[in-house]
Structures are given as structure tokens and as C-alpha cells.
Amino acid sequence: xxxxxxxxxxxxxxxxxxxxxxxxxxxxxxxxxxxxxxxxxxxxxxxxxxxxxxxxxxxxxxxxxxxxxxxxxxxxxxxxxxxxxxxxxxxxxxxxxxxxxxxxxxxxxxxxxxxxxxxxxxxxxxxxxxxxxxxxxxxxxxxxxxxxxxxxxxxxxxxxxxxxxxxxxxxxxxxxxxxxxxxxxxxxxxxxxxxxxxxxxxxxxxxxxxxxxxxxxxxxxxxx
Amino acid sequence: xxxxxxxxxxxxxxxxxxxxxxxxxxxxxxxxxxxxxxxxxxxxxxxxxxxxxxxxxxxxxxxxxxxxxxxxxxxxxxxxxxxxxxxxxxxxxxxxxxxxxxxxxxxxxxxxxxxxxxxxxxxxxxxxxxxxxxxxxxxxxxxxxxxxxxxxxxxxxxxxxxxxxxxxxxxxxxxxxxxxxxxxxxxxxxxxxxxxxxxxxxxxxxxxxxxxxxxxxxxxxxxx
Amino acid sequence: xxxxxxxxxxxxxxxxxxxxxxxxxxxxxxxxxxxxxxxxxxxxxxxxxxxxxxxxxxxxxxxxxxxxxxxxxxxxxxxxxxxxxxxxxxxxxxxxxxxxxxxxxxxxxxxxxxxxxxxxxxxxxxxxxxxxxxxxxxxxxxxxxxxxxxxxxxxxxxxxxxxxxxxxxxxxxxxxxxxxxxxxxxxxxxxxxxxxxxxxxxxxxxxxxxxxxxxxxxxxxxxx
Amino acid sequence: xxxxxxxxxxxxxxxxxxxxxxxxxxxxxxxxxxxxxxxxxxxxxxxxxxxxxxxxxxxxxxxxxxxxxxxxxxxxxxxxxxxxxxxxxxxxxxxxxxxxxxxxxxxxxxxxxxxxxxxxxxxxxxxxxxxxxxxxxxxxxxxxxxxxxxxxxxxxxxxxxxxxxxxxxxxxxxxxxxxxxxxxxxxxxxxxxxxxxxxxxxxxxxxxxxxxxxxxxxxxxxxx
DNA sequence: GATGAATGAGTCTTCATTCAT
DNA sequence: GATGAATGAAGACTCATTCAT
Numbered sequence: 002x003x004x005x006x007x008x009x010x011x012x013x014x015x016x017x018x019x020x021x022x023x024x025x026x027x028x029x030x031x032x033x034x035x036x037x038x039x040x041x042x043x044x045x046x047x048x049x050x051x052x053x054x055x056x057x058x059x060x061x062x063x064x065x066x067x068x069x070x071x072x073x074x075x076x077x078x079x080x081x082x083x084x085x086x087x088x089x090x091x092x093x094x095x096x097x098x099x100x101x102x103x104x105x106x107x108x109x110x111x112x113x114x115x116x117x118x119x120x121x122x123x124x125x126x127x128x129x130x131x132x133x134x135x136x137x138x139x140x141x142x143x144x145x146x147x148x149x150x151x152x153x154x155x156x157x158x159x160x161x162x163x164x165x166x167x168x169x170x171x172x173x174x175x176x177x178x179x180x181x182x183x184x185x186x187x188x189x190x191x192x193x194x195x196x197x198x199x200x201x202x203x204x205x206x207x208x209x210x211x212x213x214x215x216x217x218x219x220x221x222x223x224x225x
Numbered sequence: 226x227x228x229x230x231x232x233x234x235x236x237x238x239x240x241x242x243x244x245x246x247x248x249x250x251x252x253x254x255x256x257x258x259x260x261x262x263x264x265x266x267x268x269x270x271x272x273x274x275x276x277x278x279x280x281x282x283x284x285x286x287x288x289x290x291x292x293x294x295x296x297x298x299x300x301x302x303x304x305x306x307x308x309x310x311x312x313x314x315x316x317x318x319x320x321x322x323x324x325x326x327x328x329x330x331x332x333x334x335x336x337x338x339x340x341x342x343x344x345x346x347x348x349x350x351x352x353x354x355x356x357x358x359x360x361x362x363x364x365x366x367x368x369x370x371x372x373x374x375x376x377x378x379x380x381x382x383x384x385x386x387x388x389x390x391x392x393x394x395x396x397x398x399x400x401x402x403x404x405x406x407x408x409x410x411x412x413x414x415x416x417x418x419x420x421x422x423x424x425x426x427x428x429x430x431x432x433x434x435x436x437x438x439x440x441x442x443x444x445x446x447x448x449x
Numbered sequence: 450x451x452x453x454x455x456x457x458x459x460x461x462x463x464x465x466x467x468x469x470x471x472x473x474x475x476x477x478x479x480x481x482x483x484x485x486x487x488x489x490x491x492x493x494x495x496x497x498x499x500x501x502x503x504x505x506x507x508x509x510x511x512x513x514x515x516x517x518x519x520x521x522x523x524x525x526x527x528x529x530x531x532x533x534x535x536x537x538x539x540x541x542x543x544x545x546x547x548x549x550x551x552x553x554x555x556x557x558x559x560x561x562x563x564x565x566x567x568x569x570x571x572x573x574x575x576x577x578x579x580x581x582x583x584x585x586x587x588x589x590x591x592x593x594x595x596x597x598x599x600x601x602x603x604x605x606x607x608x609x610x611x612x613x614x615x616x617x618x619x620x621x622x623x624x625x626x627x628x629x630x631x632x633x634x635x636x637x638x639x640x641x642x643x644x645x646x647x648x649x650x651x652x653x654x655x656x657x658x659x660x661x662x663x664x665x666x667x668x669x670x671x672x673x
Numbered sequence: 674x675x676x677x678x679x680x681x682x683x684x685x686x687x688x689x690x691x692x693x694x695x696x697x698x699x700x701x702x703x704x705x706x707x708x709x710x711x712x713x714x715x716x717x718x719x720x721x722x723x724x725x726x727x728x729x730x731x732x733x734x735x736x737x738x739x740x741x742x743x744x745x746x747x748x749x750x751x752x753x754x755x756x757x758x759x760x761x762x763x764x765x766x767x768x769x770x771x772x773x774x775x776x777x778x779x780x781x782x783x784x785x786x787x788x789x790x791x792x793x794x795x796x797x798x799x800x801x802x803x804x805x806x807x808x809x810x811x812x813x814x815x816x817x818x819x820x821x822x823x824x825x826x827x828x829x830x831x832x833x834x835x836x837x838x839x840x841x842x843x844x845x846x847x848x849x850x851x852x853x854x855x856x857x858x859x860x861x862x863x864x865x866x867x868x869x870x871x872x873x874x875x876x877x878x879x880x881x882x883x884x885x886x887x888x889x890x891x892x893x894x895x896x897x
Numbered sequence: 898g899a900t901g902a903a904t905g906a907g908t909c910t911t912c913a914t915t916c917a918t
Numbered sequence: 919g920a921t922g923a924a925t926g927a928a929g930a931c932t933c934a935t936t937c938a939t
Contacts, residue, residue, distance in 0.1 A: 729933070
């Protein structure tokens with residue numbers, strides 16, 4: 002192997018570089034693959050739902066062989082879980098800024114805009130999110146994630162609701178927040194199923210529904 | 226059930242009457258079979274969802290062989306479709322009075338009661354209905370049926386909406402009716418997931434949402 | 450249930466026959482299939498060993514589709530288990546007559562003939578038997594069968610040994626019987642691997658080995 | 674290990690010595706790799722059997738990548754073959770004295786001790802040896818190696834047998850040597866499966882069997 | 898030489914659907 | 919019509935082997 006002398010160069014030594022750079026390059030490729038696969042999975046889950054999504058289809062969509070998929074995920078469920086977690090984390094960041102105090106304390110119409118717009122935008126950009134969260138039938142795994150998300154969203158909605166009035170009993174708070182989430186979810190289906198002006202119309206309609214539902218509950222003095 | 230008297234006819238029946246009685250008997254038996262199968266399908270779909278339901282399981286639940294199932298339905302999708310249609314028809318027959326003119330023309334709060342209560346009751350008694358309509362991830366099949374149901378319900382909602390005002394553009398009518406259906410669907414999930422007082426609370430909440438959403442739209446003079 | 454009267458007809462009626470004959474015919478076919486499949490499995494296990502045997506290969510060898518195989522066996526292991534059980538039962542019958550008292554109490558050389566010949570014949574006719582019992586690596590199932598067989602054979606060998614002498618300690622009895630089984634097993638490999646005169650030669654050699662091994666142990670007076 | 678001093682040679686070595694030292698180093702490294710891999714293979718084959726052993730598992734156990742494994746072995750079978758050969762050679766080198774003329778020509782009982790003891794000891798220390806030789810269901814591969822070993826052992830046994838008598842026909846020689854090997858193999862299973870006193874008992878039993886089997890064949894005058 | 902990602906044929910198994918009886 | 923055995927195309931997953939780096 003005559004070419005072995007090539008790396009020796011000055012002082013940083015071949016070994017140090019090899020041990021550090023090559024793995025890093027590898028790792029980078031691996032992470033690209035994982036992203037590729039998750040993106041492909043998002044697409045397939047979106048189109049067919051979790052149950053009907055085949056790992057071979059995901060691999061094909063990602064442009065790799067089935068074996069490659071299994072180098073990164075131990076099984077189909079793991080793909081869904083990791084995709085879910087990733088989206089969830091992404092979602093939480095979005096939610097975080099959606100429910101920022103400065104938004105929550107705006108006058109109701111503006112508050113709805115400020116809260117809903119980023120949530121809707123997030124879901125439009127990550128259609129796999131609800132696809133997974135609806136969860137047709139993720140075998141029981143994923144449920145944890147689902148639960149977690151639900152809990153987290155409910156909590157944030159309830160936090161916002163409490164700024165409207167102090168009159169809610171805990172039970173009412175529960176009912177109202179669940180209704181709001183349900184309405185949001187249902188509207189999201191409509192919003193995601195349409196584009197352009199139609200989509201905007203449904204967004205407006207959602208805001209109308211919520212505004213009219215919530216306005217009569219307001220007792221706390223708010224900026225007008 | 227006019228044909229019920231046909232059996233037992235003369236005594237030896239069988240051959241002689243075959244030309245006349247048998248067809249009717251066939252038909253009757255066939256319909257019994259279909260009902261059996263659809264009932265079994267309802268149960269299985271409900272428990273496992275459409276995708277995970279196997280035709281063999283449905284046949285077993287119905288107490289017939291898989292071959293027999295295929296004598297009455299060309300494929301799995303057809304079962305779902307017909308089950309949906311049957312439930313829909315059942316819905317219309319038994320609780321079709323929901324959208325009866327005398328209900329629709331009541332003052333809004335009463336109209337909502339009159340329309341929603343039987344619908345809710347029907348769905349509580351036929352949980353397979355929404356189970357199918359949600360589609361749990363029905364691969365694109367089922368769409369025909371879904372569409373059909375959706376169209377029919379939309380039409381009825383739109384009919385009712387038109388009694389509220391004449392101001393809707395067709396597009397608005399579309400949006401509002403879809404929103405209403407979405408809200409109804411989302412609430413139904415909550416309603417079906419709870420019992421007793423909780424369930425009632427969600428029913429009340431649904432009515433509140435719709436009342437507040439629709440009330441501002443009313444322009445047509447209505448009984449107060 | 451109007452049609453219920455139909456099954457009353459005359460006495461032998463078509464229905465009676467159908468209920469009895471058809472199932473029986475079905476059952477017969479099913480059992481033929483099972484035999485076919487077990488025979489095929491025996492062949493494949495024999496040629497490739499359990500681990501390397503593929504269910505598809507077994508199905509192909511049996512001339513049926515993979516699905517058919519799974520109509521009769523829940524999984525690959527079950528095939529091995531059932532094949533083992535069947536052979537085991539067959540074997541026990543053979544062993545039963547091999548170790549008949551009238552054989553065991555013959556003069557040693559004749560006793561060896563009387564005992565070994567049927568055992569060897571059985572194994573020549575059922576080569577899958579040892580193939581399975583060797584059990585390369587049946588996952589842990591089958592072990593029960595294996596154990597069972599081993600125990601049963603050991604017991605019979607020990608029974609026969611006790612007619613030779615009363616001098617054995619339990620430990621010796623154990624060692625000797627295991628050695629005998631081991632020798633038998635090893636010889637069987639040679640016997641099964643050859644045919645005709647060669648096979649006979651190995652049979653003779655086995656008998657020689659055992660005769661010379663056992664003869665010095667005899668203390669009990671025996672027919673000469 | 675004559676080549677051990679080679680590394681570190683002058684100081685900067687590497688390039689200048691490359692033409693001379695590197696090849697030797699390569700060779701040395703290669704052989705270390707091969708040993709590593711074979712040792713790993715021995716472990717894995719022992720634990721899981723040949724068929725269930727995965728090349729990746731062997732590579733992992735050896736602490737190298739699968740690619741590296743394939744730089745030294747063209748395929749899985751080759752690993753088994755070479756492992757077998759190595760063990761065989763090891764057997765011959767370390768305990769080859771088993772069949773040393775001075776052992777073979779001892780009085781039979783002592784000869785058996787002298788021959789069998791090292792063989793047994795070797796096998797107790799290298800359990801992978803028989804694990805491989807049994808073949809656990811090696812699909813037909815490995816046969817070459819097996820054959821080789823078998824031939825070699827048979828030859829040695831036959832050599833020893835010829836010192837007992839000159840009366841054997843070639844066929845007899847074949848039969849007897851195969852029987853002996855079979856008996857040895859079977860006993861080895863028992864010996865390896867036990868420990869301590871039990872193991873010793875089986876060793877003794879093996880010697881008894883062989884002694885009684887062979888003694889009557891002796892015609893050649895031997896030291897008493 | 899070494900690495901480990903990638904491959905793809907092959908394994909076990911399921912299930913919608915068909916067909917002989 | 920009814921039966922249930924049979925089919926075979928997938929699907930999830932594995933692993934011996936190759937290849938770009």
C-alpha cells in the first residue's frame with residue numbers, strides 16, 4: 002500500500018483525523034438517512050395512515066432498500082414513535098410561542114389570531130403531525146406521546162381560558178378546553194384538506210366559531 | 226315484512242312450490258344473511274377499525290364461512306360501504322325526523338335540541354357509525370361511501386341552514402355546513418367517550434357552541 | 450325464523466347427509482393435507498435440519514401454497530412439534546414391542562437382535578426421527594418432546610439392563626444406559642448413511658459393540 | 674514469534690522501511706485479525722450453532738466491522754472451515770502425540786489412556802471443535818472441512834487399528850474405525866455435558882466400551 | 898486495509914379472495 | 919347457496935455480502 006504515506010503530513014496525524022472526521026462524516030450521513038426516512042414516513046403515514054403504511058413503501062419513498070431502513074429503526078412502530086416525538090418537539094416549540102402571555106392577553110379576536118395562526122401554520126407545514134396524532138391505530142405505543150401532547154395542549158388552552166374569566170369550575174374548564182381542542186382538530190382537517198382561498202375561509206370560520214363560543218365567557222376586564 | 230308467511234306453505238312444498246316460493250325464500254334468507262354479516266361487520270369494525278378487520282373475522286363473527294360472505298359482498302370495502310349505507314338509512318328512518326321541517330323551523334335553541342338529540346342518541350346506540358365514518362385510515366377505499374354519507378348529511382345541514390337566512394353565498398353555505406359537521410363530529414367523540422353527567426355536559430357544550438355560532442347568522446324572521 | 454322447519458324433511462334427508470358426510474370428507478382431506486405437510490416437513494428437516502428448513506420449502510415440497518401450510522399449523526415450530534410427537538408415538542409403539550419381556554429375557558445376543566432390529570428398522574423408515582431428535586437447535590420447544598423421548602428410552606434401557614445384573618448402583622445404571630443410547634445413536638448415523646451390505650455391516654458392528662460391552666456385566670443367570 | 678521485534682524499528686520508519694517492513698507487518702496484522710475473527714467465530718458458533726451464527730455477530734464479537742471480516746474470509750462457510758482446520762491443526766500440534774507410536778504400541782488399556790486422554794482434554798478445552806464437527810445442521814456447506822477432519826481422524830484411527838491385527842479387510846477397517854469415531858463422538862457429548870466425577874465416570878465408561886470392543890480383535894503380539 | 902452503510906433476496910406469516918365440493 | 923380449503927401476493931423483518939469512503 003504505497004499510498005499510506007499520504008496522511009502523515011505535518012503533525013495532526015492521520016489517526017486523530019481519521020478517528021474524528023470519518024465517524025463524523027458517517028454520523029452525518031446516518032442522520033441524513035434518518036431524516037430522509039422520517040420524511041418519507043411522514044409522507045406515507047400522511048397518505049395512507051399508520052396501519053396501512055408499509056415499511057417497504059417508506060423505504061422506497063426514501064429511495065433506500067428495506068434493509069437500510071432497519072439499520073436505523075428496529076421496527077415500524079419505532080418509526081412512528083420517533084417521527085411523532087420529533088414533530089411533538091417541534092410542535093411544542095411552536096405552541097410555546099403561540100401561547101405566549103403577550104398573545105394570550107390581547108383582546109380576544111387578536112388573541113385568537115396570535116394563538117391560532119402559528120398553530121395552523123405549523124400543521125400546514127407538518128401535515129404528518131395530526132395524521133399521526135389521530136393515530137388510527139398505533140398499537141398502543143405512541144399513545145404515550147399522544148397523551149403527552151394532549152395533556153400539554155389541554156394545559157395550555159386551560160391557561161389561556163383562565164385569563165378570560167375566573168368563573169369556571171374545574172369541570173367546566175375541562176369541558177370547554179376539550180371542546181376547543183375538538184373544534185380545532187376538526188377545523189384543521191378542513192383547513193388541511195383545502196388550499197388557498199378555501200383554506201383561508203376555513204381558518205376564518207374556525208376563528209368565528211371560537212370567538213362566538215368564548216366571547217360570552219369573558220368576565221375578566223381585558224384590553225378592548 | 227310481507228314475505229314472512231311464505232314458509233311452511235303446503236306441506237311437501239319444496240319441489241312443487243319451488244318456482245314460486247323458493248325465490249322469495251331465497252331472497253329472505255339472503256337478506257337475513259346480509260343483516261347477519263353487516264351486524265358482524267359492525268362489531269368487528271367497531272372493535273378493531275376498518276383496516277385491521279379481517280373478512281374472515283367478520284365471517285366467523287357472523288357464523289358463516291368466508292365463501293358465503295363473498296356470495297353477498299364482492300369485497301371488504303363493499304361491506305363497509307353497505308354497512309355505512311344501512312346505518313345511514315337506519316339513521317334516516319329512525320331518526321330522520323331530526324331534520325323534519327317542524328324541527329328545523331323551531332326557534333334556534335329548540336331546533337338544535339330537536340335536531341341534535343336524536344342524532345346523538347342514534348350515534349350512542351350505533352357506535353359503528355362514526356367508527357366507519359372516521360375512516361380510521363381507510364386506505365382510500367370507503368371513500369365512495371364516505372362521500373355519499375357526507376354529501377347526504379351536508380345536504381341536510383344546508384337545508385336547515387337555509388331556513389336561517391337567505392344571505393349565504395353557496396360558498397359560505399358550504400363552509401358553514403362543513404364546520405358544523407366537523408364540530409358535531411368532534412363533539413361526538415367527546416360525547417361517546419364519556420358517560421352520564423359528563424356526557425350530558427358535552428352535549429350541552431356542543432349545543433352552546435352551535436347556538437353561538439349560528440345565532441348571529443339568523444336573518445329570517447323565526448318564531449322566537 | 451321461518452325457515453327453521455326445513456330440516457325435518459323425511460328422515461335421511463339431504464341435510465342429514467350434508468351435515469355428516471361433507472364434514473367427514475373435509476376432515477379427511479384436512480388430515481391428508483396434514484400428513485402431506487408432515488411428510489414434506491420430515492423430508493426437509495431431514496435434508497436441511499430444523500433451523501435451515503423454510504416453511505415455504507416445506508409447502509413447496511408438499512405441493513401446496515404457503516398459506517395452506519398455515520391453515521394447519523400456526524408456525525414453523527408447531528410443525529416440528531407435531532412431527533416429533535407423531536414420530537414419537539410411532540416410536541413408542543415400536544419401542545414397546547422392542548423391549549417386550551420375551552425379548553429382554555432372551556440370551557444376550559438374541560436379546561440384542563430382538564431389541565435392536567425393530568428399532569433400527571423404525572429409524573430406517575423414519576429418518577426424520579433422529580433428525581428432529583438431534584434437534585440442531587429447535588428453539589426450546591420440542592425440548593419437551595426430546596426430553597420425554599429420552600426419558601422414556603432411558604427407562605426402557607435401564608429396565609432391560611436390570612435383567613442382566615442386580616449389581617448396578619443407580620449411578621452406574623445411569624452411565625451405562627446413557628452410553629448405550631449414545632452408542633446406538635452414533636451407530637444409527639452410520640447405519641442411516643449407508644445402504645445394503647454396508648448398512649448391515651454397521652448393524653452387526655453395533656451389536657458386536659454392545660454385546661462385548663454388556664456381556665461382562667451379566668451376573669444374573671440367563672438362558673444360554 | 675520471530676517477527677515480533679519488527680515494529681518500532683528505527684524511529685520514523687514508516688516510509689523508508691515500507692517496502693520491506695510493511696509487508697511483514699501486514700502479514701502479521703492480518704494473522705492477528707484472522708485469529709481474532711476465528712476466536713470470535715468459535716465463541717459464536719459455540720453459543721448459537723453454525724446456522725444461527727450471523728457474520729455480523731462474529732465481526733462484532735471480534736470488534737471489527739463486517740467489511741473487515743470479508744477481507745479475510747470469502748463467506749461464512751469459509752470461517753467455519755478455517756476454524757475447523759485451525760482447531761484440527763491445534764489438535765494435531767498440541768495433542769497429536771495422542772497417536773504417537775509409543776502410545777499406540779502400549780498394551781491396549783494403556784494405549785487407550787494415552788490416546789484418549791489428550792483428545793478428551795483437548796475437546797474439553799475447545800468446545801467449539803465438536804460444535805463445528807457435529808455440524809448442527811450445517812446446510813451441506815462445511816462438508817469439505819468435515820470430510821477433511823473426518824478423513825484425517827479416520828486415518829489415524831486406522832493406523833492405530835492396524836497395530837492390533839493384520840486380519841482386517843479394508844472394509845472391516847473402515848467399519849471399525851467409523852464405529853470407534855462414532856462411539857468417541859457420542860461419549861464426548863456425554864463427557865462435555867457433565868463435570869467432575871460424572872465426567873470422569875463417562876470417560877471411564879468410554880474406555881471400557883472401547884477396550885471390550887477392541888480387545889477381541891487383537892492378534893498381533895503386544896506388550897502385555 | 899478498515900469501516901459501516903447499503904443492498905436485496907429470502908424468511909415467516911397474514912389475509913383478501915377464489916374454487917372445488 | 920354454503921362450505922372451508924387453497925391460493926398467492928404482500929408485509930415486516932433478517933442477514934450474508936458488497937461498496938463507497
